[in-house]
Amino acid sequence: MYDVIIIGAGVSGCAVARELSRYQVKACVLEKAEDVCCGTSKANSGIVHAGYDAMPGTLMAKLNVRGNHLMGELSEELDFPFSRKGSLVICREKDGLHRLEELKERGEKNGVEGLKILDREQVLAIEPNVSKDVIAALYAPSAGLVCPFSLNIALAENANENGIEFYLDTEVQKIRKTELGFWVQTSRGDYETRYIVNAAGVYADQFHNMVSEKKLNITPRKGEYYLLDKSAGTQVTRTIFALPTNFGKGILVTPTIHGNLLVGPTAADIEDKEGTNTTADGLAAIAEKAGQNVSGLPLKKVITSFAGLRAHEDGHDFVIEEANDAPGFIDCAGIESPGLTSAPAIGEMVAEILRKKLGLTENPHFQGRRKGILDPSKLSMEERNELIQKNPAYGNIICRCEMISEGEILDSIHRPLGARSLDGVKRRTRAGMGRCQSGFCSPRTMEILSRECGIPMEELTKSGGESRLIAGTNKDSF
Structure with missing residues (x-):
């Protein structure tokens, strides 16, 4: 009998596991893949968002800003690469200026510091390769870059070193409520637990709907990317965004933490929860739209393309709460962008819920520092x-x-x-x-x-x- 079972070893599940390891608790992580960081967490932009995009009052807004704030200290504790490079939202038309102002006001309400609207000359002075059509841009100095693999793996390793068990190649198949908590059937045997944390990415709705009458719906939203060689990595020095739409932040151009250049993603809602194939249409759309905000993109230097799935929930907000009709079942669902940025704060929030519910006491042997692979x-x-x-x-x-x-x-x-x-x-x-x-x-x-x-x-x-x-x-x- 476990106190807590976490379903999913992506960045959210591992962040919860790491925070939970601060307490004396019998807990484990169940992951269907052969390794941690094999789902949504492995295929994203690697951007630490400033926090101006989410609507004020939402969990997305609150946890984005908190996660951004925590990332620097966490990178030092767990020894993974992180850098505050800043970002620009490019405006190329006068009727878009009011949207830049709206983003700035929204960010300030969310608690984002240092936001500025730069004019054309100021933008070109710091990013000479952006489109010459630029008339203004929203500058967010607190935005940054992180390696999504390193962050996810660091959280998992530290959680494991502090006593959280990990069972890989272990696919959760069924969940049933019991008098003591939950019975969990997996591809490698059965488990019992008092509490479940549902951090299953695009599959979170399936597990939620096994125990709750209030149904959840997660739509896989595919994003395709081009990755360019390091020789193209200095084309821009900050993340360059287009003005956002209802489908997200559009095609961005960004350096990576390791010196490559990343271009993407597209946004297409699909049905296949494993549909991470790239498409000719998607990659063509990247090539067409990326050049609108950054001039002279050297797309001949593409070394690979890939696609990832975002777990889009119908309400377009994170769902982090105990199910009303299934006590002990805590959802950590709908974690799409800015989920990577928010992960440290998500871990804090869910661990605090469990601390109160279980009456947990501090782990006297908790070791919060971890050394990464020597470079x-x-x-x-x-x-x-x-x-x-x-x-x-x-x-x-x-x-x-x-x-x-x-x-x-x-x-x-x-x-x-x-x-x-x-x-x-x-x-x-x-x-x-x-x-x-x-x-x-x-x-x-x-x-x-x-x-x-x-x-x-x-x-x-x-x-x-x-x-x-x-x-x-x-x-x-x-």
């Missing part, structure tokens, strides 16, 4: 040479595009909730994220995974499940 590129040459002398694996470069060493890959495998797939290594180290997109480093990474994890080469996967990397090969050859 040798941040060391001086002298320090790097000393490191290689102590551990020669750091002198063996596996991924040449991103200059990732065997030492870093070994760390990604052997740390808490370590990588067990090619994508698991990629998310933790960036091995395979460069210009060749794993074309050269994947065989060597696979050899390391097989050796360290004791997994036969023919059973290694790209991302769990049936995504095996080697097929039609005689096992005796290994």
Whole structure:
């Protein structure tokens, strides 16, 4: 019998798990994928939003601003990359000026600090590659960039180190209310718990509707992206937004925390909750619209395209509350943009609900700091040479595009909730994220995974499940 079961190991579920680990509690996270950060959380813009977009009074507005405020301190505690680069909302027509004013007023009501409307000359002075048609822009200095993988994984690792159990490859199939709480049927056995936190992304409505008569509806909203090579990463230095519409913030252009350039997303409501395929129409729309706000985009430098799904709830707000007719079932649903930014605040909010409900006391052994994977590129040459002398694996470069060493890959495998797939290594180290997109480093990474994890080469996967990397090969050859 658990006190709390969290369904979903995305950024919201892991943020709840990390905050909950501050208390003495028996809790676990159930995740259907082979790793954390495999759903909505792995495919987004990596932007820490300032908080001017959400309507005042909504949970989105409150938690966006709080999450933005927490992100800097959290990045220091958990050792993941974060930078406040700022953002601009570009206005190219005079009839859009009042919408910039509305966004500024909305942001100020939400508690966003430092918002300014810049004129054409001021905009071009700080971002010379934006459209020459620009007449004004809303500048938000508190906006920033984060690595969504690093944030999600850091939260999960720290939660796990503080006693929260994680069960991966464990798909929740049914939930039933019981006298003591809930019975949870999964693909790997049954669990009992007093409380459930429903952080299941696009599937949150399905679990909610198993226990509540007040139905929830989540629509998968697909967003497609282009990722450009690092040689294009200086095209802009801040996130460049179009004026937002009812379908979101439009096609943006932004540097990434690691120095690439990201362009997207589209916004298309679909029915398939696994529909993360890119489309010719979607990618064409990105190419057409992105150039409206940033001139000279070098789209010939695209190294990959991808798509993610946002969990759009009909009321267009976060749903974070205990179900009225299912005591003990706490929804953490409808977490679309700015969900990544809001995650630290979502974790606080849900953990506080559970603290009060369960009467939890502080965990005297809670360790709030976590050290990430060592990045040798941040060391001086002298320090790097000393490191290689102590551990020669750091002198063996596996991924040449991103200059990732065997030492870093070994760390990604052997740390808490370590990588067990090619994508698991990629998310933790960036091995395979460069210009060749794993074309050269994947065989060597696979050899390391097989050796360290004791997994036969023919059973290694790209991302769990049936995504095996080697097929039609005689096992005796290994």
